Amino acid sequence: ILNVEQSPQSLHVQEGDSTNFTCSFPSSNFYALHWYRWETAKSPEALFVMTLNGDEKKKGRISATLNTKEGYSYLYIKGSQPEDSATYLCAFSVGNTDKLIFGTGTRLQVFP
Amino acid sequence: EPEVTQTPSHQVTQMGQEVILRCVPISNHLYFYWYRQILGQKVEFLVSFYNNEISEKSEIFDDQFSVERPDGSNFTLKIRSTKLEDSAMYFCASGLGRTDTQYFGPGTRLTVL
Numbered sequence: 495i496l497n498v499e500q501s502p503q504s505l506h507v508q509e510g511d512s513t514n515f516t517c518s519f520p521s522s523n524f525y526a527l528h529w530y531r532w533e534t535a536k537s538p539e540a541l542f543v544m545t546l547n548g549d550e551k552k553k554g555r556i557s558a559t560l561n562t563k564e565g566y567s568y569l570y571i572k573g574s575q576p577e578d579s580a581t582y583l584c585a586f587s588v589g590n591t592d593k594l595i596f597g598t599g600t601r602l603q604v605f606p
Numbered sequence: 607e608p609e610v611t612q613t614p615s616h617q618v619t620q621m622g623q624e625v626i627l628r629c630v631p632i633s634n635h636l637y638f639y640w641y642r643q644i645l646g647q648k649v650e651f652l653v654s655f656y657n658n659e660i661s662e663k664s665e666i667f668d669d670q671f672s673v674e675r676p677d678g679s680n681f682t683l684k685i686r687s688t689k690l691e692d693s694a695m696y697f698c699a700s701g702l703g704r705t706d707t708q709y710f711g712p713g714t715r716l717t718v719l
Contacts, residue, residue: 498648526705537610538697538710583649592637592704593651593662 496520498586500597507574508605514570515600517584521565528594529558529569530583538583541569574604608632610711612698618717619688627683627714629698638681639699639708640673642666649697655681656704688718 499518507513519527526545532538542551547562555572571578581601585594611630619625631638640652653663655673672684681700685692695715699708 528707530710535712537712540707540709543707585649587705591662592654592701593639593664594641594649594708595651596641596649598648 496586496588496595498584498595498597500582500584500600502600503598504601504603506603506605509574509576511574511604512570512572513574513602514568515582515602517567517569517586517597519565519567519584519586519595521562523588523590524562524565525587525589527560527562527567528585528587529567530585531580532583532599533580541582571602574602576604576606578602579604610698610700610709612696612711612714614714615712616715616717618719621690621718622687625685625688625716627685627696627698627716629681629683629711630679631681631698631700632709633679635700635702635709637661637701637704637706637708638673638675639701640683641697641699641710642694643697643713644691644694652683685716688716690718692716693718 501516529541530538542558544560549560551558558569560567581599583599585596613628638655643649653667654661670686674682695713697713698711701708
């Protein structure tokens with residue numbers, strides 16, 4: 495059974511703090527790792543897709559890294575703002591399929 | 607910016623009734639998906655659809671479920687005889703290529719009474 499784990503489950507930080515979360519996935523037959531940002535009552539927003547070991551992607555204050563050999567990805571948010579409050583989901587896909595296998599998400603709350 | 611839309615946002619139905627959930631994917635996308643999230647659980651894959659046929663389905667997607675792309679724009683999920691355990695948020699997604707980014711709609715919350 496292919497399983498994706500995310501930690502922590504939830505995180506409360508002050509505005510201006512930097513934070514990071516982890517996504518762990520099976521490293522065999524890996525194809526791609528996706529990060530999504532999901533605010534309540536809105537569509538999950540695609541942040542990054544990463545495929546190569548050592549990939550680093552950046553979008554504004556948010557960045558992500560990928561280690562396919564050990565099966566993990568980190569998402570970093572620099573200088574958190576209240577509008578960063580959301581659930582951050584990671585999902586991975588294996589080589590012979592296009593279905594995404596999701597983790598449970600990390601719920602981030604940023605206090606002003 | 608193009609987006610995936612879904613209707614209705616919330617559907618309440620009686621057990622045993624048929625429901626159809628509707629999605630309008632992004633117009634130039636070729637791959638279409640349905641996922642669902644039961645409250646408190648992970649988002650889980652139901653089915654993928656390409657070139658007017660199902661390309662992959664999960665064990666959840668049994669004979670009670672079907673998908674259709676009846677015209678060039680809509681993509682529907684039908685549940686023939688709903689059960690209590692079908693209550694969930696159903697997400698439609700679309701993508702340009704098989705392994706490209708999947709863009710999600712806002713979901714339809716299905717409540718089966």
